[in-house]
Amino acid sequence: MEKQVICIFFMPNTYFQFKQFRIEQDKCAMKVSTDACILAAYIAQRHAPLAQNILDIGAGTGLLSLMLSQATQAQITAIEIDTNAYEQAKENFEKSAWANRLHVFHQSIQAYHAPNRYDLIVCNPPFFVNSLKSAKKEKILARHTDSLSFEDLLESAERLAEAQATFVVLLPIKESQLFENEVNKRKNKFYISEKLFIRDNPSKLPHRVILVLKSPVERQIEPTLTEKILFVKDLATDYTSDFVDLMKAYYLHL
DSSP states (O other): OOOOOOOOOOOOOSEEEBSSOEEEOSSOSSOOOHHHHHHHHHHHHHTOTTOSEEEEESOTTSHHHHHHHHHOOOEEEEEEOSHHHHHHHHHHHHTSTTGGGEEEEESOTTTOOOSSOEEEEEEOOOOBOSOOOOSOHHHHHHHBTTSSOHHHHHHHHHHHEEEEEEEEEEEEHHHHHHHHHHHHHSTTSOEEEEEEEEESSTTSOOOEEEEEEEOGGGOOSSOOOEEEEEESBOTTSOBOHHHHHHHTTTBTTO
8 A cells, every 4th residue: 555645835934023013025035034133133222222313225124124113212214126125114114013103215225315314324235246146136136236336325325314323234244345445435434333243153254244334523533443243143053142132122032
């Protein structure tokens, strides 16, 4: 008698559930990632408590804006060029508890003209430069710098920032060096004050870095640069206490 083999396939969730909100992500090319969550939580903990007007460049699902809404009382403006991602962010904002403080616009940041300036600007930008591209148009927009070069990103941040502003970006290590070169070329503009290197565990090299930029009015005579490392897990594959401290207000099971 032949044995019957029954295969059961489980479809992945089309959403990511946080403690205080849900991210629907079925329409969006780029899904919720650990690195993006770390970016938002780190900003919320260290750079957002006093922010009044926050700008999220390249909103995607709206993840950064929603995490910062939970942590602050700020008005938050999100800009998204991709139609599907814009619709996704709009839906996620409208279903959240902070819909009255969240605003999303469907356009490029280069074309965006704000009625006010921002004291905190955040971005998880398209970051692959001259790399192999996906055949899917939405993923190309989300992952490659073609639609938003580092020069355009910095010019937009400079144009939209208040005199005393903080600008925070997340990048892969290689691309961060190219971004730094562009920052250094633009004298008397933003300068890098802080780097947080993200490592999966102590046996792995950093794969992402969070760069914190300050506006020149805050520049000291000798600007200082702070460098830190965040390990997501230890060698036993348990979350580190630093990671738990960052994410416990957001992740369901922490």
